[in-house]
Structures are given as structure tokens and as C-alpha cells.
Amino acid sequence: MAASSRDGAGAPSPGAPARPPLPGGRFAAHGSLAGQLxxxxxxxxxxxxxxxAVLPLYVAxxxxxxxxxxxxVGLVYYVYLSKRAVPAKYLVPGVVFLLAFQILPVLYTMSTSVTNLSDGHRSDKAxxxxxxxxxxxxxxxxxxxxVLTVATTGDPGTGELAFLLTDGEGHAYVGTADGLSDLSGADVDPAGKVTDAFGYTILSPTEVNARSDELQEFAVPTGDGAGIRSSGLSSAFEGSAVRVYDQGCDCVTDTETGEVHTADDERGAFYNEDGQRLAQGWQVNVGLDNFARFLLNPxxxxxxxxxxxxxxVFAASVTGLVFVVGLAIALTLHVPRMRGRVLYRVLVILPYAMSSLAMFLLWRDMFNTDFGLFNRMLGLQIDWLGDVWTARAAVILANVWLGYPYMFLVATxxxxxxxxxxxxxxxxxxAGPWQAFRxxxxxxLMVAMTPILIATFAFNFNNFNAVWLITRGGPFSPDNPTAGGTDLLITYTYRLAFNEATAQYGYAAALSVMIFLIVSVISVVSLSRSKALKEVDR
Amino acid sequence: MRNTALAPDAPETFEELVEIGTELKDAGDTSEVLAMAVGQEGEPFRMNALFTSAGGYLFGQDDTGTWDPTDLGVGSDASVAAMEKIAEYGEDGEGVLRRSIDVENDANLFYEEEAPFFVAGPWNVGDANEAGVDFEISPIPGFEGEAPASPYIGYHAFFVTEGSANSALAQEFVTNYVTSTDFILSLYEADPRTPVQNEALESVSADDATIAAIAEAGADGMPMPSIPEMGETWDPLGQAQAQAIAGGDVREAMEAAHDTIAEQIGQ
Structure with a gap:
């Protein structure tokens, strides 16, 4: 804070070279008291x-x-306490947020897309x-x-664990990492819990819980690979691991059936001879397999x-239609001699003001064959959402209704x-009216509208809600239940990657990267081709 | 659920249910025979009762009841025949089962007395009481001369997450406290669902006729197969069932669903 109060004096340091005036430089040099505060x-x-932010990072x-x-933090201090970094004062917040919320997620998605991160491949091999x-x-x-009582021979936090056990006949044992032996002279309560034993400190539930990780691993060996393991704080049973890992062959052997599953470090799981895998796998790098999966698989x-x-087609037609409808209404309400323009404008903006989530659900119900508003009002029996083309029309219609008020606002x-x-x-x-307009x-108008149109296109390209809430991507043809008639890439990705049983993050990330590339290319090309934007730049 | 004012007696078979419902509909008392959600995407969860009655199956079971994911039955002749029987009541048949009835509007059809029968779950009981409909709960009837209908039985379970913090206390809670009758009863008091322990169920059923009726309706039910492969069946199976209800080619739809599921579960 000393540094900042020295700056507060605002006096240029003696001998400092004269600097050309910079935007905002005046304020930087002669900050008011309020500004300083x-x-x-x-x-x-x-x-x-x-x-x-550091505290959890430190713990981890x-x-x-x-x-x-x-x-x-250092950079921000430097920028805002220094008098030299005036342009940076304006750029740093934007750049930091751009890095944190745009660039990092894209990089993270890209790095995930070359792994097999998914259910069954979440952790490491160990x-x-x-x-x-x-x-x-x-x-x-x-x-x-x-009946189990967890105790220790030393300090409750660090001493070696010991299981004080009583069987159904009231016989007491003590089990340590070395094995099981008789325990004499212990006080046992009616439930079978040991309340006092010479040489052992009995742990309270909280103390046991603090050592949960050790408890999970702890087993009192009883020979032949069997061991007495805990089940909670107050019971224990004798059991053995049927599947045992052997580092020599890097494989898991089933001690009952003799079946061997060998580690496959390319695929990140243990496979047996028939190609059947164990459910628990680990995360590995799979290169471009995720991309190849949907580009090469027929x-x-x-x-x-x-x-x-x-x-x-969907994104282009929604963008085109909302533009035409929004602009037409904006032009109509732009006529100066029109009365009640404010009222009309409020009414037109209403769809934009409502929750689009609820609106999509409402539209879905309006398209119901037997109970929907459209068929009832028009006396039709159209299976709107059951036929590919009517479903596509329905999705576009609902989206145009929700989208045109925004275009109207911008155009106005x-x-x-x-x-x-x-x-x-x-x-x-x-010139006639049409010529004058054209x-x-x-x-x-296009100077202001072109970037908005590109943004609308990009948004609708990934308009998950519009499709998922109205049709869930359907209708589906019998021979392909994974790709529906109204599916966008994003809803298709969602269904493939996150259907109920397994989340396939690596695969979803690869599809997301594809979508990202497609939208980026379309946006960059249309922005660079647009003369309108060059005028904005000027 | 059955509207006792419209249909005083519980139907023994699905055919009887359709007959009673059709009479009411023809007489103009109701507009629907049955409120059973199908939806555009299908509702395999609800369909399971009729599907199993007609002989369909998803996964095979061995003698001990263990599910066998390698025995996928969606495209089997038995399952196709079952869906063909159900499709007789679909849009090209009796029109009792239709995609326009979905989970959003099925309950309202029953509450507004537009449908005398409702394939419902315990989660509908509260709303049904509020709607002021006189209703009774009875098992979903199966087809005449076929197996009893087996609706899925849902139940809440406690799991300890692998590698979670406080796993010792969590395990202690799950193994030694969750199983106690007092605890099950306190769950019932917090949220009146059918208790999953016989002693608790008996003590609750004595006072709560609805709970007793739900337990009875689930007597022929089956727990949902608790294998990971089950999760891959919902979407493809639902779509195939919706297509069957819509009047499409049942065999084609079920076999396509079978292939999709088989591919997803790595067969």
C-alpha cells in the first residue's frame, strides 16, 4: 500500500523523461482521492x-x-500501480478474462479430446x-x-492400527498387520464392542474416520491371501480378494477361475484373451482415435x-428468417406517422423477455398431435414432431418466434x-421506396447488422435448447436410433457422449473441437468477406 | 390408478381394461381409454409391464437371478412378438396407446377424468389426492393367458463413493444404521414412499392403505436390471417402442434397437 500512496501524490518523479500523452494518462498522473480509494x-x-484461490491449491x-x-496477481499490481503501463490498464481485464474463459477451456477441451477420459477411464492405473x-x-x-473395535498401539493419529474383534461366542481377538491372536483381559460390552484392553488405545469414531484411507487398505492377514477387513466401524469379516494384480506380468489373475486379464496400456484397461475387459480402467492418450471414430466409421x-x-440449413434459415421478420417489423414501426409505436414495440419484444426454456416446452406441447394447439385450432391431424420435415419446420418456427425480437431491437x-x-x-x-431501401x-444497416447476423448464426449452429427441448433430436428412423431428423451436431454429440449409462468425455471433447472448428471457420470467413466490418474497423 | 367413479372394479386383464375404457369412451364419459405415457421417444420404463406380460425381455437371467448382459433380448423373436401384440393397441390398432400421450399430459388426463385408467407411480399419489379424483391403486393387468405384467420396481439405495472423504463413517452409516427399521420408518415419515424393508412395510401398511396398495401392485414387479449395460437400452428401446406404437414395422424397429444397444455395450 505504501507504493500506491506514493503514486497518489501524483508528482512525476524528478528526472523522468517527458512522455507523449497517452489516453487516460492525465487521470493516471493526477488521480483524485476518490479514484485512489x-x-x-x-x-x-x-x-x-x-x-x-491459492488456499485450495495449497491444500491440493x-x-x-x-x-x-x-x-x-503480480501482473495486475504492476499494471495498476505503475504509471508506465497505461494501455495495459485497459487491456488487462479483457485479456485475462479471454484467457481464463475462452482460450483455456478450448485448450482443455482439445487436450481432453485426445484421451479416452470416460466412465471406466477416469483415474490412473494404480x-x-x-x-x-x-x-x-x-x-x-x-x-x-x-464385532469390530478399532484401536491403536500408539498415538491415535499415527499409531499402528489394530482390530479388536469379538466373535459370536464372545471370544476376543486382536488383529494387527502381523496376524490374528487371542486377546485376554479385555472389557467387552454386551454388544460385543471392546471398551478397554491393556496396551491398546481405543479410537473414537471421529479418530477412525480421520484414518479412513488406511482403514480401506487394512486387512488382518489370516493366511492364503485372506484377511479380516472392516465393514464400517463396528463389524469386520474374513474375506479375500479374488482378483490379484501381479506386477511381473502386468496382469490381473482371478484366483478362483484362473482367468488372466492383461493390461493394455494403449486402451487403458485389462483385457482377457477373448477381448473382454474389466470394468475399471484408467485414462490414456489415444491420439486422434476419437476423431477417426466418427470420420472413418461408415x-x-x-x-x-x-x-x-x-x-x-437450420442455422442459416433461422438467421435469415429472424433477420427478414425482425427487419420488416422494425421498418414498419420506423414509419414516423405510425401511431402507438411504443406499444407495438413493447408487444413485439415480449417473446424475447420470456424464458426461452419455458417457451420451447410450450411450443413442444402446442405441436402435440392430439392435444396440441395447432392441430386443435386448425382441425388437423398432423404428426408434427413425428415426421422429419414437419418436425424441422416446427423447430425453425419456434426458434424464429423466439429470435426475431432481438433482431428487431438491433435493427430499430x-x-x-x-x-x-x-x-x-x-x-x-x-428512387422508389424499394430502390431507396435496397x-x-x-x-x-448491414454495417451494424453483419456482426450480429454472424453471431446469430454461430449461436443457432449450437442451439442445443431449441432442439433438445422440442424434439430431443427426433424423430428417429428405425435403422438409426442414434441420429434423429432434427439433430444438430451438439445434440448428436450429447446423445452419443452422455447417454444414460456412460459419460464419454474424450469422445464428446473431440466432437466439440470439430464443432468449434466448423463455427470458427464459418465466422472467420464471413467476417473477412464482409466489407461492412471493414468500415467498422475504420 | 383407476377412477372408481368411472370404473368401480379393477380389471383382471389388459383386454378387460381396454373393453371397460372403450365403453366409457364410446358413451362419451371420457375421451381416452387409458392414460399411459408413450411420447415421441417411447417410455420403456412404463412399457415394461406390458412388454414382460407379452413375453418380451431385455437381458437374460440365470437360475440365481443374476443378469446376463451377453444375452440381449431386445431383438429376439419373443420381444418382437411382444411388441407386435402391444402394437395392436397402438395408433394403427385400437388407438389406446398413442405417442401424443406423454409424461407431461398423462396425469392430467386422469386427474381431469378424461381417462379412467392411469399407468402411474407412487410419485403421482400426492397430486392425485389433491386433484380430488376418487381413485384406487391396483396392479397393471397383464394380457389374457399370458404372464403377469411386471412393472419396474424402483428403490432408493445408499452407496459409498470409492475414494470419498469420511468413508469409514459413511460405511458405518450404510452397513449398521440404514438397515435399521427405525431409520426406514423415519425415511417414510420424511417422504411417504413404500418402505423397502418387510418389517417397516408391515407397520406402515397397517395405517396407510395407499402404501399397502402400491406394495401389492408391485408384487409381480421386477427390480430394474442393475447392470451398467441397462443404461444403454433406454433410448434405442424407447424409440423402437414408439415406432411400434406409431404403426411402423415392429421387427425392423426392434432389431435396429438391438443392434444399436449391442454395439454400445460392446457385443
């Missing part, structure tokens, strides 16, 4: 955020993360092996169930390109900015 307050809040031992936070062994522990037949490729085509604003004199001048030169108003 705001700066100190914002930096304090930012520092607090930094500390808040993530030094890279801590370093990153420190660099960002955890998978531990899970396989733990999952295969079965209670030995005819083995007694013990079934997926056919669906993919069919859906891509419809996706383009842009129209206000175009001087009416231009249109009048065109009329004096002999050659004067529209080109000027």
Missing part, C-alpha cells in the same frame, strides 16, 4: 480473491496453480488396480462375522455429414442511427 479497494478485493499441493495465480482388487473382495464362506460418418448439412437501433435525410435525398433523385438504407 477505488483503486486501493479494487486491488484489495482482487488480492483477497487471489488468496482465496498444486504449485503450478499457485505460481499462475501469483503471476496474475487407482484402477486398487479398485479392481478392493471390488473383488468376497467374504469367505463359513467365516465368522466379528455409420457415424453418414450420420455426421447428414447432420452437419441439416445443421447448416441501427435504423435510428441512419439519417432520414439520406432516404429523402434518394427519393428526390427519383441501395441506401440496407447497405448502411
Amino acid at each position: 477505488v483503486r486501493i479497494a479494487l486491488l484489495s478485493v482482487f488480492t483477497a480473491f487471489g488468496v482465496w 499441493g498444486n504449485w503450478w496453480g499457485i505460481g499462475l495465480v501469483a503471476v496474475v 487407482q484402477a488396480i486398487a479398485a479392481i482388487e478392493a471390488f473383488s473382495v468376497t467374504r469367505d464362506p463359513d467365516s465368522p462375522e466379528y 455409420t457415424f460418418a453418414g450420420s455426421f455429414f447428414g447432420i452437419l448439412l441439416w445443421n447448416l 437501433g441501427a435504423l435510428q442511427a441512419i439519417p432520414r435525410e439520406l432516404g429523402q435525398a434518394a427519393q428526390i433523385d427519383g 441501395h441506401v438504407t440496407l447497405p448502411l
Whole structure:
């Protein structure tokens, strides 16, 4: 804070070279007291955020993360306390947010897309092996169930664990990592819990819980690979792991059937000779397999390109229609002699003001064959959402209804900015209304509208809600239940990657990267081809 | 659920249900025979009762009741025949089962007395009481001369997540407390669902006729197959069933669903 109060004096340091005036430079040099206070307050809040972000990273031992936070905080301090970095003062927040919320997620998605991250491939190999062994522990037949009291021979937090066990006949044992032996002279309560035993400290439930991880691993060996394991805090049973991992052959052997599953580090799971795998696998790098899966597999490729085509048609027709409808209404309400324009404008904006989620569901119900508004009002029996083309029309219709008010708003604003004199001048030169609109108003309008149209296209290209809430991608043809008639790439991705049983993050990430590339290419090409935007840049 | 004002007696068979419902519909008392959600995507969860009665099956079971994921039955002749029988009541048949009835409007059809029968679940009981309909709960009837209808029985279970914090306390809770009758009863008091423990069920059923009726309706029911492969069946099977109801080629639809599921579960 000392540094910032010194800056507050605002006096240029003696001997500093004269600098050309920079935008905002005047304020930087002669900050008011209020400005100083705001700066100190914002930096304090930012520092607090930094500390808040570091704490969990420190607990997790993530030094890279801590370093990153420190660099960002340091950079922000430098930029906002230094008098030299004036342009950066304006750019840093935007750049930081761009990096954090745009670039990082894209990079993370890309890095995920070359892995097999999915259910059954979430952890590393060591955890998978531990899970396989733990999952295969079965209670030995005819083995007694013990009442368990967890104790230790030393300090409650660190001493070696010992199981004080009583069987159904009230006989007491002590089990340690070395084996099972008789326990004499212990006090046992009626439920079978040991309340006091010489040489052992009995742990309270909280103390046992603090050592949960050890307890999971702990087994009192009883020979032949069997062991007494805990089941909660107060019971224990004798059982053995049926599946045992052997580092020598890098395989898991079933001790009952003798079946061997060998580790496949390319696919991240244990496979037997017949190609059957164990459920618990681990995450590995699979290169471009996820991409190859839908580009080269004939079934997926056919669906993919069919859906891509419809996706383009959908986004283009929704964008075109909302533009035409929105602009038409904006032009109508732009006529100066029209009465009640404010009221009309409010009414037109209403669909935009309502929750689109609820609206999509409402539209879905209006398209119901027997109970829907459309068929009832028009006396029709059209299976709107059951036929591919009517379903596509329904999705576009609902989306246009929800989308045109936004286009209307933008067009109204842009129209206000175009001087009416231009249109009048065109009329004096002999242009008809259409010619005046086509050659004067529209080109000027497009300057403001083109970026909006590109954004609308990109948004509708990925308009998950519009399709998922109305048709869930359906209707489906009998020979292909994975790709529906109204599926967009994003809903198709969702169904393939996250259908109820298994989440396939790696595969979904690969599809997302494809969608990202398609939308980026379309946006960049249309932006660079658009002359309108060049005028904005000027 | 059955509207006792419209249909005083519980039907013994699905045919009888359709007959009673059709009489009411023809007389103008109701507009629907049965409120059973199908929807555009199908409802395999609800359809399972009729599907099993007509002889369909999803996965085979061995003698001990263990599910066998390698025995996928969606495209089997038995399952195709079952869906063909059900499709007789579909849109090209009796029109009792239709895709336009879905999970959004099925309950309202019953509450507004537009349908005398409703394939419902315990989650509908509260709303049904509020709607002021006189209703009774009875098992979903199976087809005449066929197996009894087996609706899915849902139940809540407690799992300890692998590698979770506080796993010792969580295991203790699950193994030694969740199983106690007092705990099950306190769950019932918090949310009146059918208790999953016989002692608790008996003590609750004595006072709560609805719970007793639900337990009875589920007597022929089956727990949903608890194998991971089950999750891959819902979407393809639902779509195939919706197509069968719509009047499409049943065999083609069921075999396509079979192939999709088989591919998803790696067969």
C-alpha cells in the first residue's frame, strides 16, 4: 500500500523523461482521492480473491496453480500501480478474462479430446488396480462375522492400527498387520464392542474416520491371501480378494477361475484373451482415435455429414428468417406517422423477455398431435414432431418466434442511427421506396447488422435448447436410433457422449473441437468477406 | 390408478381394461381409454409391464437371478412378438396407446377424468389426492393367458463413493444404521414412499392403505436390471417402442434397437 500512496501524490518523479500523452494518462498522473480509494479497494478485493484461490491449491499441493495465480496477481499490481503501463490498464481485464474463459477451456477441451477420459477411464492405473482388487473382495464362506473395535498401539493419529474383534461366542481377538491372536483381559460390552484392553488405545469414531484411507487398505492377514477387513466401524469379516494384480506380468489373475486379464496400456484397461475387459480402467492418450471414430466409421460418418448439412440449413434459415421478420417489423414501426409505436414495440419484444426454456416446452406441447394447439385450432391431424420435415419446420418456427425480437431491437437501433435525410435525398433523385431501401438504407444497416447476423448464426449452429427441448433430436428412423431428423451436431454429440449409462468425455471433447472448428471457420470467413466490418474497423 | 367413479372394479386383464375404457369412451364419459405415457421417444420404463406380460425381455437371467448382459433380448423373436401384440393397441390398432400421450399430459388426463385408467407411480399419489379424483391403486393387468405384467420396481439405495472423504463413517452409516427399521420408518415419515424393508412395510401398511396398495401392485414387479449395460437400452428401446406404437414395422424397429444397444455395450 505504501507504493500506491506514493503514486497518489501524483508528482512525476524528478528526472523522468517527458512522455507523449497517452489516453487516460492525465487521470493516471493526477488521480483524485476518490479514484485512489477505488483503486486501493479494487486491488484489495482482487488480492483477497487471489488468496482465496491459492488456499485450495495449497491444500491440493498444486504449485503450478499457485505460481499462475501469483503471476496474475503480480501482473495486475504492476499494471495498476505503475504509471508506465497505461494501455495495459485497459487491456488487462479483457485479456485475462479471454484467457481464463475462452482460450483455456478450448485448450482443455482439445487436450481432453485426445484421451479416452470416460466412465471406466477416469483415474490412473494404480487407482484402477486398487479398485479392481478392493471390488473383488468376497467374504469367505463359513467365516465368522466379528464385532469390530478399532484401536491403536500408539498415538491415535499415527499409531499402528489394530482390530479388536469379538466373535459370536464372545471370544476376543486382536488383529494387527502381523496376524490374528487371542486377546485376554479385555472389557467387552454386551454388544460385543471392546471398551478397554491393556496396551491398546481405543479410537473414537471421529479418530477412525480421520484414518479412513488406511482403514480401506487394512486387512488382518489370516493366511492364503485372506484377511479380516472392516465393514464400517463396528463389524469386520474374513474375506479375500479374488482378483490379484501381479506386477511381473502386468496382469490381473482371478484366483478362483484362473482367468488372466492383461493390461493394455494403449486402451487403458485389462483385457482377457477373448477381448473382454474389466470394468475399471484408467485414462490414456489415444491420439486422434476419437476423431477417426466418427470420420472413418461408415455409420457415424453418414450420420455426421447428414447432420452437419441439416445443421447448416437450420442455422442459416433461422438467421435469415429472424433477420427478414425482425427487419420488416422494425421498418414498419420506423414509419414516423405510425401511431402507438411504443406499444407495438413493447408487444413485439415480449417473446424475447420470456424464458426461452419455458417457451420451447410450450411450443413442444402446442405441436402435440392430439392435444396440441395447432392441430386443435386448425382441425388437423398432423404428426408434427413425428415426421422429419414437419418436425424441422416446427423447430425453425419456434426458434424464429423466439429470435426475431432481438433482431428487431438491433435493427430499430441501427435504423435510428441512419439519417432520414439520406432516404429523402434518394427519393428526390427519383428512387422508389424499394430502390431507396435496397441501395441506401440496407447497405448502411448491414454495417451494424453483419456482426450480429454472424453471431446469430454461430449461436443457432449450437442451439442445443431449441432442439433438445422440442424434439430431443427426433424423430428417429428405425435403422438409426442414434441420429434423429432434427439433430444438430451438439445434440448428436450429447446423445452419443452422455447417454444414460456412460459419460464419454474424450469422445464428446473431440466432437466439440470439430464443432468449434466448423463455427470458427464459418465466422472467420464471413467476417473477412464482409466489407461492412471493414468500415467498422475504420 | 383407476377412477372408481368411472370404473368401480379393477380389471383382471389388459383386454378387460381396454373393453371397460372403450365403453366409457364410446358413451362419451371420457375421451381416452387409458392414460399411459408413450411420447415421441417411447417410455420403456412404463412399457415394461406390458412388454414382460407379452413375453418380451431385455437381458437374460440365470437360475440365481443374476443378469446376463451377453444375452440381449431386445431383438429376439419373443420381444418382437411382444411388441407386435402391444402394437395392436397402438395408433394403427385400437388407438389406446398413442405417442401424443406423454409424461407431461398423462396425469392430467386422469386427474381431469378424461381417462379412467392411469399407468402411474407412487410419485403421482400426492397430486392425485389433491386433484380430488376418487381413485384406487391396483396392479397393471397383464394380457389374457399370458404372464403377469411386471412393472419396474424402483428403490432408493445408499452407496459409498470409492475414494470419498469420511468413508469409514459413511460405511458405518450404510452397513449398521440404514438397515435399521427405525431409520426406514423415519425415511417414510420424511417422504411417504413404500418402505423397502418387510418389517417397516408391515407397520406402515397397517395405517396407510395407499402404501399397502402400491406394495401389492408391485408384487409381480421386477427390480430394474442393475447392470451398467441397462443404461444403454433406454433410448434405442424407447424409440423402437414408439415406432411400434406409431404403426411402423415392429421387427425392423426392434432389431435396429438391438443392434444399436449391442454395439454400445460392446457385443
